[in-house]
Structures are given as structure tokens and as C-alpha cells.
Amino acid sequence: TRCKVVTAHKGDFWLRLTTKGKYAHGARPELGRNAVHLMSQCIDAIETDYAKLLNSRHHTVLGHPTINTGIVRGGTQPNIVPANCEADFDRRTIPGETLASIRREIRTILDQHGLKAQLSNVKGFACPSMETDPNLPWVRRFMLTARQTKPLGVDYYCDAANIAAAGVPAVVWGPGDIAQAHTADEWISIGQLERGTELLTRFLLSLP
Template sequence: MGNPNVQKAMDLINEQEAVNFLRELIAINSVNPPGAETAVAEAIRDHLAAAGLSAELDEVEPGRSNVLSALTGTGAEGEEQRVLVFSGHLDTVPTGNIPWQHDPFGGERVGNKLYGRGTTDMKGGVAAMVLAMEYLHRAGVKLQGTLRFVGTVGEEVDCLGAKAVASKGQVNDATAMVISEPSTNRPFIAHKGALWLEAVTYGKTAHGSMPDQGVNAITAMARFIHELESYSFTYEHHPLLGSPTMNIGVIQGGVKTNVVPDQCTLTLDIRTVPGQEHALITGDLHKLLAQVCEPLGAQCEIRVSNDLPAVTTAKEHPFIQLSQETIKNLWGTDVPVSGVNYYTDASIYGPHLGVPILIYGPGEPTLAHQPDEWIEIDRYLDSIRFYLTLAAAYLGTEV
């Protein structure tokens, strides 16, 4: 590894210590909404303080704080200093209505698995990044560049924390970034964009026995749904992300059985690939909705509730190639880069920073948002090894 202190950092990795820290984060309910991530941020700050590292909390909203820390580099002679940002979100989705077999906030261990809300998405990745920074510091590794950690609020709803970080310029010096969203420790370099739309049809109430006296908003929406089944996106197939998708998530309408409904609302979750323009998609769907409403005498509108672009980094980028080399050096395997359908805080950081972004985390993507969510402890420990090794390789070290 070049620097014996890097190996010392690897040797410091302690399974029980790592599991206990993750269990501490899992025990804190940061379900979003409402979020209340400050308690998670405080736990991270206190953990780093115990290791001799400082961290600061930045309140984004009451009870919702980002946490930021850094290992400041010594500077590489004759070169512009590199800055690597480790980033992950502190909130989780709700536990859901399906009963869990394991306490969602209990951090129960069964063999090689640790159960709990956020183990996979993504407190496992957050804990691993914090521990990687801690072990580098405890081992006395002198980085030539700077390693930053940013724990953000609100990613599960609107990327609130990342937006605050970007608007305040808190990581504007970044030259590369790793986001520890679940990837089963595989290198993801692209993710789809998210366009969430709310379509609303407006009709006119009447007695259910005299429907001809009203305008049925649900009927209008039903015709819109029928048209959506044959709607085709304009796009270029992406080698890692494939094709865009559309999902009807929620439909609400009507007052009671014997009343002609005067309003119906439908939500759409559209996942896009690079090159698609969200404004054009929204415009196309509004035209389609208006076309089915007009013959019925219904009115309509489409509102945008979430608008995040697709993100991709070239697989030929030196930082991505270094990441793959790090994986091969650690485990002797060649792992190809790939893409993922979910979105991340990279939707905010990518356009703002224009730096290479790697998505690499120990969680299992298919377990995200599921009951009895879990993480493999071995994979969690391996992610710590990867993060600290990559940081040392990218930023450089003093021997």
C-alpha cells in the first residue's frame, strides 16, 4: 500500500466496534417525514470527537441538521490539492404497515446480518465512511489532499440537505465524491433522474342518479390513464441505465357513491435517462391530459413535485478507474461499472460541482425500503476497507 500507516488503519478495523456504532445509528428514529435527523448528526459528531476529530452541525430546519467533518491534507508539492468528499444521508423511509419480524430500531444481529431500518439505506454506508475517516486518523495517516465527510438530511423526500450544502458552497472545493448508497460494494457511476408529477382533473358535481348533469373527473382521469399505456418517451437508450420508466403511484378522487366526482388526482413517478428534458415530458403529458379532458368539459393541470436530473460519470475517468483498481487490489477481482434506477444526492451535487461521482455502498439495493431490512456485516466491514484505501490512493499520503 506504500504507507505502512494505511495498513495500520486497515488493522484497526474492529468488527464489534463497527457493529456497535451502526447499531447506535439504527436505534435513532430518523424516519422522513418528519426526518428529525439532528440526533443522528449528533451521534456522528460525538463519535468523531471521541476519536479526536471535530465535526460541526449545520441546522437546515428545526430538528434537522447536516453534519460535516474533514481530515485536512498537508498538500501535494507542485500540485493543486485534491479534495475527496464522502457523502451519505441520515434520514430513512417509514417502517411501513407490514409487521417486521425484527425491531426496526433494534439493530438485531442474526449470524452475518444486522437488521433494522436504514441498515442498507443507508446508515450502513454512512457509518462505514465515518469509521474509514476515523481509522485513517487513528493510524496517523497524513493525507496530502483533504478528505471530507458530509451527512445530509432529507434525501428520501427532496434532497433538502444536499441542496443546503450546495447553496452554502460547503463542498465547492471537491475534486471527486463517493456516495455510499446501497450498491452491494459494486461501483455505480450513473443513476436515473426522477420526475414526479401530480395530474389533476376538475369536473362538476351532480347527483349520482343524474350523471349527465355533472362532469366526472374520474372518468377524465381514467381516459388519461388509458392514453398513458401507449405513451412513448423520446430518448436514446443508455448503455448503463437502459430506458425510462413510468409508474402510477397514487390515485384519489370522489366524495361518495351518489355524487359525481368533481376532482381526481393522480401521481406519476417517471425515471429518466441522460439526454431527456423533464420540461418537455411535462409539457407532452399536459397536452395529453388536456386532449382527453376537453371533450368531457373537464379542466386539468399538471404540477411538478420532484425534479432531479439523471447523473453519469464516464467510466474512463481516472477516478473511476482508480476505484476499480482499488477493488482489484483489495480482493483480486475485476468488477465492471454499472448504473442504478434510484436517485441520490448526486442529482444535486453533480450539476453543482461537475466532479466525478462514484456510488459505492455496502447495502443491498433490493432491500431498500423493505420490511426487515438488513445488511451483511462482512460487506459492511469490506466497505470500510475500500473507503480508507481509496481515500489514501486518491489523495496521496506522506510516508
């Protein structure tokens, strides 16, 4: 977090759409039903109409929720009409959104377009959003130590949400930049490490 105190982060759900068609020889496509074509229509509805709906929502520090089509799998070879297709979506949430509400929204969008697809949850566990009250005494103290006057939110998901969900208020904090995370060569600058050490030490020494 570059030694900034993060009080809110987005949640993350991985969802999968599955479309079914009918196999046929590529020379006679009219005898089959193309599951990839059907999926392309589903993706278009999600990336346009559903994305527009998400853009209309706003959280003070997290902005708007998003959805991204990350993986599409379908077909076996070019001369066969595909009977199956799958697409995986990354849905970033803001507080108040749940897996159940997201499933209802996607189902509604598909129904409005007359599209049929199975919807499932790829992850077997919850990755909810987190929002901790920045006015909690120890959070205020930590922000003061970091010389930070306003709460900060981030787009990525963090395990702090699970701690908060268990009833323990949590924040996200640490030296380094998220831009270096999940890269081939993750690294952290010595300057950030030294600043993080100094800030954390000063915060702990300030506690009663």
C-alpha cells in the first residue's frame, strides 16, 4: 500500500457461464447450434448492458464495481459446430453486493436478451469486500502516524476481509507497491522497507 492505511477494498467473485449447443459438421452449420456464438452474445450483453449498470454505482473510496471476461473456452476444431462453451468472469464488488445479488443481476440481463446459459461460482469460498470505519480510535491513530488525513480504498482483494468478517476490524497496510505484485520479479524498494519499519515502530510505541 506504499505505507498508506487502506480502510476499504473491493471483493472478488469468479463466475462461469456455460452455453450449450448442438454438434454438426462445419459444412452444414445450419444443422447445429453454435454454443460459441451464443456465448459471444452473452459476453456482449454482460460487457455492455451489465457493465453500464455497474458504472452507475459508486462507493466513496472504491469507485464503481466492475466485471471482466477473463477466459473463454469452446469448440474442438474449426470444422465442427461447437456444442459447448464456457466463459469465466472476474466480478469486483463494493460493499452491499453479494454473490446472490450478482447472480440475480446477471440472470436478469441474460433474460432481457433472451439468452440461455448456466451460471456457476468458480471459487468455492467467499471473497467479500471490506470497509472498516476510519473513525475507530486505533485506525485514526494509525492514519495519524502515517500522516494520512483521508481513508483510502483499493481495487484489489485482500485477506483482511476475512479477518473483518470474523468480527475483528482490520486495515490493509504495508511497504511496497501493488504494481509489483504478481509479476515475474516481485520486489520492494529499500526505502519503502525502511519507511514501513519506522512507521510501524512509531505506531506501536504510541499505543497506551
